[in-house]
Amino acid sequence: MKIDAGSHVPIYRQIADQIRTAIAAGVYRPGEALPSLRVLALDVKVNPNTVQRAYDDLLRQGTVYSRRGKGLFVAEQGTVTAQQGTEKSLARALDEAIRNARAAGMHANQIRGLFNTSIRRVYGKGD
Amino acid sequence: MKIDAGSHVPIYRQIADQIRTAIAAGVYRPGEALPSLRVLALDVKVNPNTVQRAYDDLLRQGTVYSRRGKGLFVAEQGTVTAQQGTEKSLARALDEAIRNARAAGMHANQIRGLFNTSIRRVYGKGD
DNA sequence: ACTACTGTACTAGCTCACTAATGCAGCCAG
DNA sequence: CTGGCTGCATTAGTGAGCTAGTACAGTAGT
The missing domain is CATH 1.10.10.10 (Winged helix-like DNA-binding domain superfamily/Winged helix DNA-binding domain)
Incomplete structure (x- = not known):
């Protein structure tokens, strides 16, 4: 650990x-x-x-x-529940981030763009 | 306010x-x-x-x-900088959420799926 | 100069999340 | 039945973040 x-x-x-x-x-x-x-x-x-x-x-x-x-x-x-737990945690984080962005006046497509950038940054080009 | x-x-x-x-x-x-x-x-x-x-x-x-x-x-x-500020803030939140999910063993495609669900939940079907 | 506004700096208290200390209660091998 | 392991509960301390109180410093109209 x-x-x-x-x-x-x-x-x-x-x-x-x-x-x-x-x-x-x-x-x-x-x-x-x-x-x-x-x-x-x-x-x-x-x-x-x-x-x-x-x-x-x-x-x-x-x-x-x-x-x-x-x-x-x-x-x-x-x-199973462990896997669901991680998913739930991610969903929460995403929801909050997106809600904040929406409140700040961003459009869905802007958010999508930033998301794609982020996931490429974390996972690299592959996968 | x-x-x-x-x-x-x-x-x-x-x-x-x-x-x-x-x-x-x-x-x-x-x-x-x-x-x-x-x-x-x-x-x-x-x-x-x-x-x-x-x-x-x-x-x-x-x-x-x-x-x-x-x-x-x-x-x-x-x-301009105000807009950049909101984007930066969102990028940070997304990065952290994705990094955590990766650390928890999730694959990129699982994350993409949850993201799409989230953004539909927040913005509704349209936009 | 005086008055009434402005931003700035320092200090103090308050709350809450986190972590630790300590003791109690159940199981089991010897 | 005793020693050593288990999880559980209660209480306390510690630190960081947030907010407030108060006093200082610059600008400008009268």
């Missing part, structure tokens, strides 16, 4: 995102145990509560479930 | 955005005076410093210039 301490995005969110991505990618399979709060906290050099908070998102979304005294486990449909 | 006090976006940013939009739209022309700090502060029912902070963005970007004792005025190329 790799955490950027100097980032503006909070630690708990960085953890949550990486775990969610790992589940979506099948690194952790349904039924499989996730690293415990304290173990992961030790790894990331952070308080267990911070890790707990990271898992909270995944718990609410039903991607993982918890058993007191045993640990945290990937839910039956965890792989 | 319309301010949403219950919004999560800070007042100074709401003010700055609306002024920038107005300049970009030509409501305030180059050379023209903008509402003074105290007048605008009284209008929005907020401290003059908050308005000052809103103007700071536009000052740094060169969209407006200030003359102590006289007021604030739209710069010669204010209309």
Whole structure:
């Protein structure tokens, strides 16, 4: 697990995102145990509560479930809900960006143009 | 000037955005005076410093210039830089959203699909 | 000069998100 | 039944961002 301490995005969110991505990618399979709060906290050099908070998102979304005294486990449909989670997060970000742009008087085609520029900048020419 | 006090976006940013939009739209022309700090502060029912902070963005970007004792005025190329400002802001938001999505393992085409959905949701079918 | 406006600078308080500290409660192997 | 692991809850501290209060400095009409 790799955490950027100097980032503006909070630690708990960085953890949550990486775990969610790992589940979506099948690194952790349904039924499989996730690293415990304290173990992961030790790894990331952070308080267990911070890790707990990271898992909270995944718990609410039903991607993982918890058993007191045993640990945290990937839910039956965890792989799917994890993927949906990332999509939902992206949709939110896009919606807000577009709404702001509209409020600032931009037209849809201008936004489309900037979007294409951005996605090429991030992904390169290919893909 | 319309301010949403219950919004999560800070007042100074709401003010700055609306002024920038107005300049970009030509409501305030180059050379023209903008509402003074105290007048605008009284209008929005907020401290003059908050308005000052809103103007700071536009000052740094060169969209407006200030003359102590006289007021604030739209710069010669204010209309252009105001438009560039909104575009830059959108580009930033899109870049971040796309970078996050990529980090979460999404492919470019998935992102394109969600973008199209979003822009239709915001602008409706037309435009 | 006086008055009434303008922008500017410094300080202070306030709120909220984030993180940590600490203790409680359940499971299980020895 | 004890030690060592698990998740959970409560409380506190810390820091950054936002807003307000107040005083200073320049312009201009009277």
